[in-house]
Amino acid sequence: MNYSITSIESDLLNLHNSTVLNNTNATATSSSLLNLDLQSWILQELATVVLILCFSLTLITIGSYSTISKPKDAGDPRDDMYSNENFDPTDMDNSRYFITNKFGLESIGISELTWTHVFMFPxxxxxxxSGMYYCLKNKISISSIIKWYFILLTPANTYFTFNTLLTMAARRVTHLFGKDSRAVFERYRFAIAKDQELFPLGVLENIDLDKFIDEGENTKGKKTDDDSEDDPAAKKVVKTLKLKQYIEDQKLTIFGETDLQSGAFEFDGVFDLKFLLLLPASLFISYTFYKNYTSWKWSNFIAFNFVISSFSQFQLTNFKLAYGLLLGLFFYDIYFVFGTEIMMTVATKMDVPMKLSIPKLYDSGLSILGLGDIVIPGLLCNLCLRFDVARHYKKNTDEPFHHLTNYPTPYFTVSLIFYSIGIIATLVALNVFQTGQPALLYIVPSLLLGITGYSFAKGELDQFWSFSDSIKPFDHNDGDDSDEDEEYVPEEIDDELDAFIAKVERKRAQDEGLSETDIDDLYNEDDDDTFVIEVDEGEEEGEDDGDSDEEDSDEGIDTEESDEDAGWEFREDLSILIRDLNDEPREWYTSDEEED
Structure with missing residues (x-):
């Protein structure tokens, strides 16, 4: 813009030197034209700010809501499906807490960004x-490779984006008419199983003979007067018997549906009919983009699809990761814009749909905003939205989840506000310094300080910082390497182990008048830990004396009674053992207690 203003002043100066107008009229003309140009420049910059904010905030909002699904503390959406007008079948979709197949269970955690990804991203x-810049400088053509890369990705990204938009629109519009999305896109279940019963080819259907008779009567038209006088129930019974007799006489065999266990299905899936619209539409758009690859309008359209699909493909699960990623790319963006010419060269000379081209309303040319300046901050914004949803259902535990539930979104709103402040600061700096600016230089501090300050002002900084919506994957090796001889320390003991041992020694010394000693002295390592049920000495002697059976028989002692007494003693000892095992653990044991 500085160039255009200088050009106008130069023209006015030449006009002043070549005319016979007085100085006053020339000065007035110059001032009016300059004011007109300044007014156009202000309108141009305001229009650019508005367009960039509209595009970026719309993409972040749609992409953020596409990541919402049933959180951990929310109830099953089907719990109030008949009483809650907000229920929609799509409430069940895309939730990681609903597992339908083995892959869903195995894939828990694999799509989440980790610290390794955060460090490697910049x-x-x-x-x-740098590789693109090297190819440009050395005139190595990689445009065809990049072109086909984006063209091949376009169908999948377009399908996902259109599916998201169509699902949201159908859910919202149908509920305005008191229905749900099934009014537009019915859901079906498709199952395939191997036939183990060797049925004939054809569609299997349970035939209701009574219904078959009723439908047959309806096809014959009106009944006669004689038919109306008969008892309908008796007449139906007679016709049913005749039909069964007919089937038996003609030796017809009726095959009906069979009950199959879930393991018998080769395929069992639920789907709706949106793909009938989305599949041809995505293929048509991909073909059109191929034909109009150099058009900035089509490039913007494909960029929209990439942004929305990226939010679901790359999800941050906690604010520590989000802050780490933004800070890493904050320094990356500053270096590649200010430290080198790599960023500006690639952004202006590489014709790829990785930027938004915003037309200038009052001037020729385009303003450029990289997709990274939308996606990277947008990852933090959609995490704030999921944090708002999780907070709502944590306060209302077991409330069934519904997309159309009106829940407060303060953190998401704050994130959008401070993102907008960062964008505006970028455009102001762009016009002040008249050179390309790294947008993350202004967006990242604005976002991080704004969200952190808001959580601190609300007194929720600890809750905010400790939030995580990730699911811990199952570890098949968990517990395999544990030491069986490792001493067990109860979880209920809150004291540190050393403090606990000292407390035991002091209490033992206080109660029993003993001196403090090491805890190991309380136990005798030579003692056998095996539990032995004591037996009477008479019984032991009887076992050792080989002539005891003869003496007992001579004295007339009933051996059955002695066996019964021994059984009762065993039961008493066993009951004492069970009772002791069920008792709460005690802090110390003495020799007297062991003898008791």
């Missing part, structure tokens, strides 16, 4: 953009 991005 490195990989730097290598990629």
């Amino acid at each position: 490195v990989v991005a730097g290598l990629a953009i």
Whole structure:
């Protein structure tokens, strides 16, 4: 813009030197034209700000809501499906807490960004953009490779984006008419199983003979007067018997549906009919993009699809990761814009749909906003939205989840506000310094300080910082390497182990008048830990004396009674053992207690 203003002043100066107008009229003309140009410039910049904010905030909002599904503390949406007008079948979709297949259970956690991804993200991005810059400088053509890369990705990204938009629109519109999305897109279940019963080819259907007779009567038209006088129930019974007799006489065999266990199905899936619209539409758009690859309008359209699909493919599960990612790319963006010419060269000379081109309303040319300046901050914004949803259902535990439930979104709203402040600051700096600016230089501090300050002001900083919506994957090796001889320390003991041991020694010394000693002295390592049920000495002697049976028989002692007494003593000892095992653990044991 500085160039255009200088050009106008130069023209006015030449006009002043070549005319016979007085200085006053020339000065007035110059001032009016300059004011007109300044007014156009202000309108142009305001229009650019509005367009960029509209595009970026719309993409972040749609992409953020596409990541919402039933959180951990929310109830099953089907719990109030008949009483809650907000229920929709799509409430069950995309929730990681609803598992329908083995892959869903095995894939828990694999799509989440980790600290490894966070650290590698700036490195990989730097290598990629440096490679593009190297090819441009050395006139190595990679445009065809990049072109086909984006063309091949376009169908999947377009399908996902259109599916998201169509699902949201159908859910919202149908509920305005008191229905749900099934009014537009019915859901079906498709199952395939191997036939183990060797039925004939054809569609299997349970035939209701009574219904078959009723339908047969309806096809014959009106009944006669004689038919109306008969008892309908008796007449139906007679016809049913005749039909069964007919089937038996003709030796017809009726095959009906069979009850199959879930393991018998080769395929069992639920789907709706949106794919009938989305599949041809995504293929048509991909073909059109291929034909109009150099058009900035089509490039913007494909960029929209990439942004929305990226939010679901790359999800941050906690604010520590989000802050780490934004800070890493904050320094990456500053270096590649201010430290080198790599970023500006690639952004202006590489014709790829990785940027938004915003037309200038009052001037020629385009304003450029990289998709990274939308996606990276947007990951933090959609995490704030999921945090708002999780907070709502944590306060209302077991409330069934519904997309159309009106829940407060303060953190998401704050994130959008401070993102907008960062964008505006970027455009102001762009016009002040008249050179390309790294947008993350202004967006990242605005977002991080704004959200952190809001959580601190609300007194929720600890809750905010400790939030995580990730699901811990199952570890098949968990517990396999544990030491069986490791001493067990009860979880209920809140004291540290050393403090606990000292407390035991002091209490033992106080109650029994003993001196403090090491805890190991309380136990005798030579003692056998095996529990032995004591037996009377008479019984032991009887076992050792080989002539006891003869003496007992001579004295007339009933051996059955002695066996019964021994059995009762065993039961008493066993009951004492069970009672002791069920008792709460005690802090110390003495020799007197062991003898008791």
